[in-house]
Amino acid sequence: MSESLPFSMARKAMKKLYPSWRLFVDEVMDLLEPFWLGVQSREEVHFIHLIGYGKRQKAKEILTELLEILDLQSESIFLWETTDINAPSTFAQLRAFQESYAVFPKVVVTDFFTEYLYEYEDQEFHENGKLKEFLTQRKSLDFSYFETRPTNARGSLVISYLDVFNQSSFVRSRLMFQFLWENAERDMTFIRKNYIPEETQPLFENGYIRRDEMVFFSKDEPAQILLAIELQKVTQALEINGSNLIGIPIKLTRNAMEYFLSYIFYQKLRPAQLHRAAEDFFLPVFRQYPRMTKKVSRLPHQIQLDFKGGWIYELLID
Numbered sequence: 001m002s003e004s005l006p007f008s009m010a011r012k013a014m015k016k017l018y019p020s021w022r023l024f025v026d027e028v029m030d031l032l033e034p035f036w037l038g039v040q041s042r043e044e045v046h047f048i049h050l051i052g053y054g055k056r057q058k059a060k061e062i063l064t065e066l067l068e069i070l071d072l073q074s075e076s077i078f079l080w081e082t083t084d085i086n087a088p089s090t091f092a093q094l095r096a097f098q099e100s101y102a103v104f105p106k107v108v109v110t111d112f113f114t115e116y117l118y119e120y121e122d123q124e125f126h127e128n129g130k131l132k133e134f135l136t137q138r139k140s141l142d143f144s145y146f147e148t149r150p151t152n153a154r155g156s157l158v159i160s161y162l163d164v165f166n167q168s169s170f171v172r173s174r175l176m177f178q179f180l181w182e183n184a185e186r187d188m189t190f191i192r193k194n195y196i197p198e199e200t201q202p203l204f205e206n207g208y209i210r211r212d213e214m215v216f217f218s219k220d221e222p223a224q225i226l227l228a229i230e231l232q233k234v235t236q237a238l239e240i241n242g243s244n245l246i247g248i249p250i251k252l253t254r255n256a257m258e259y260f261l262s263y264i265f266y267q268k269l270r271p272a273q274l275h276r277a278a279e280d281f282f283l284p285v286f287r288q289y290p291r292m293t294k295k296v297s298r299l300p301h302q303i304q305l306d307f308k309g310g311w312i313y314e315l316l317i318d
Contacts (some may be wrong), residue, residue, distance in 0.1 A: 007036055010069045018062060020219045024054075026187060027215045028066070035065060035129045035157050044138035045104065045153035049113075049209055051197065052163045053172060053218035053225075056081075056111060063109050074104035081115075090115055094143045102149065104141075104156035111161040117203060135208040161217070164197040169224055170265050173256060177228040181254045186229050192216040201310060230271050242286045243278065246303065250286070253306040273286045285311055 007029070012026045031048050034040045050059055058079060067073045079093055088096070090112045116131045134141045134153070142150035179195050180186075195216065196204075203209040218225070235257055242250040254303045264277050285305065300315035 004037065007033055009069075010066075013069050014062075014066055017065060020221075021054075021062065023188070023220045024062075024215065024217055027192070031213070031215065032066075032070075032157075036072075040155075042155040045134075045155070046157045047209070048157065048159045049137075049211045049214045050159070050161045051195075051200070051214055052114075052161050052165060053216060053222060056161060056163055058211060059111075059217055060109075067107060067109075070106055077105045078107055079108060079110040079112055081111050091143070094141075095148075098141060098148055099149050100145055104151060104153040106159075107157045107159065108265040109159045111160075111163060113160045114163045117162075117208065132206070132208055136206075162200070164199050170262070172222075173224040173227050173265060174261060176225050177231055177258065177261060178254065180228050180232055181257075182233065186232070188221065188225070191225060192218070227261075227265075227274075230274055231261065232267045233271075234275055237275060238278055238282050242282065242305070245283070245286050246289050248300060248303050250303045250305060252282075252305060256305050256307045256311075259307040289313060 004026075011025065014029070015022045018025060028048065028050075035046055040046055048181050052059065060078070062275075064073075066077075067076050077097070077121055079097060081090060094112065113131065113135075116128045130141070130143050139154060140150035140152050142148075165175070175197065176191075176195070183192060183194070185194075193216075196211075196214075200209070204211060235252055239250055239252055242252075260278060263281065264274065267273075267277070269277055288311070289303065296318050300317045302316040304314040304316065306312040306314060
């Protein structure tokens with residue numbers, strides 16, 4: 001599909017406005033283009049789901065700017081959570097939306113799905129079931145108890161922000177480190193395309209969300225991912241130094257490195273400082289090896305250092 005000139009200009013404008021978010025701009029606009037050109041089916045509603053690695057309010061800011069540049073702001077509505085304690089609840093807003101619109105606006109932007117798909121996942125609320133019905137059937141939305149006609153959503157676009165990290169920078173770093181521990185990957189494009197939060201997996205399996213509708217919402221090089229990548233390098237260096245110190249090959253478990261992550265996370269260390277902090281943290285533990293394992297008569301061919309409420313040496317002996 002060849003990109004139209006206005007859409008191409010909008011893409012360039014967004015990258016100029018948000019130079020640290022160029023990868024996200026490209027990915028979300030690739031999904032937007034068929035809808036903007038009007039070539040998608042009019043028989044169902046279309047979705048773009050943002051995996052909320054970046055902050056919620058930043059998502060709202062960027063999406064607001066994007067819709068304005070595409071001249072869609074007059075045909076769009078935001079259903080967005082607010083911190084105002086006097087504001088209507090998400091349910092009240094959705095009911096009011098249904099009562100006000102017999103047909104969806106062209107674009108609906110919302111962060112409401114998180115509440116019903118994650119927080120109430122195991123609770124069979126009326127609203128929870130209705131949202132899941134909307135996501136699977138993709139025809140109309142009905143949050144009422146048969147008092148109001150369903151709102152026709154066919155042909156419209158819903159952009160949803162999924163806050164699966166509870167706005168926690170530490171949780172973002174820890175979960176990304178777990179992903180990279182299994183994948184040993186440092187390429188940012190690979191990470192963005194392949195990282196799916198564990199909490200989101202049931203949504204795929206149950207057909208509520210399609211994989212090709214998801215976009216990783218973050219800066220091009222978010223600090224939490226850079227930290228997780230650097231921790232891979234730190235782990236390798238520690239294993240080499242620990243092996244040299246003890247005289248036996250040593251491996252660190254993910255639990256051990258996550259414990260270190262929790263210790264240094266809020267110190268905001270640069271890479272060189274991170275490596276020094278890791279040496280200071282682990283070398284005293286390595287030196288405990290002879291004392292902690294003095295009753296073992298046979299020499300292990302490898303040692304595994306784990307942390308489960310305390311340091312544990314696991315000896316691998318032939």
